[in-house]
Amino acid sequence: MSKNNRKPSKSWLNTFSLLMTTLKSITLLSCLVLVYAIFGEKFDFSFQKKEVIATKSTYVSNSNQKGDDWDKVENGIHLQTGLIYAENFDIIRGQCTACHSGKLIAQNRATREGWTQMIRWMQETQGLWDLGANEPKILDYLETHYAPKEVGRRTNINIAAVEWYILELEEN
Ligand code: HEC
Incomplete structure (x- = not known):
């Protein structure tokens, strides 16, 4: 038991x-x-x-010695350059980040004309080479992703077309 x-x-x-x-x-x-x-x-x-x-x-x-971070993209931003990761990005990285950081580009906004002028300025004074067939692609990228904020969000208000009215304040 x-x-x-x-x-x-x-x-x-x-x-x-x-x-x-x-x-x-x-x-x-x-x-x-x-x-x-x-x-x-x-x-x-x-x-x-x-x-x-x-x-x-x-x-x-x-390429063996580049860290894993080299190609890291987070929220559409390529971390190493600070640039938007999109079509033609590789050309931009190849042609535009040799002399200065990509962040200098990301900080700027301009129209296609404005970007063209900046490129001409660098070519005339900073030793930037002729971009050849890459130039239109570079401009496409810059125009699309680094357009002036106003153009990107909304067109400017046409003051003449606004119908103005007098705001009447309530009196207490
Ligand atoms: C040969 C060297 C070189 C290359 C390649 C180069 N840049 Fe530059 N860039 C410069 C120099 C030098 C400056 C002035 C930097 C400073 O002011 O600190 C500059 C300045 C700039 C600026 C700031 C302009 C301003 O008004 O503040 C932008 C934006 C820019 N570059 C964009 C580009 C783009 C886009 C490309 C690719 C097409 C490019 N850079 C390629 C040399 C270069």
């Missing part, structure tokens, strides 16, 4: 301890995953960033 009683309780204990071990492992694993989720990316990121800075300053054309 007593033997029969012990046996099931022992096996239950075994099951219980196995269960606890599993639970502990899961908890430990979750903690590790959590720690990695919080800190892992930070560590990785700072490491990769150092690598990119190094390749940037030495201007390495060997």
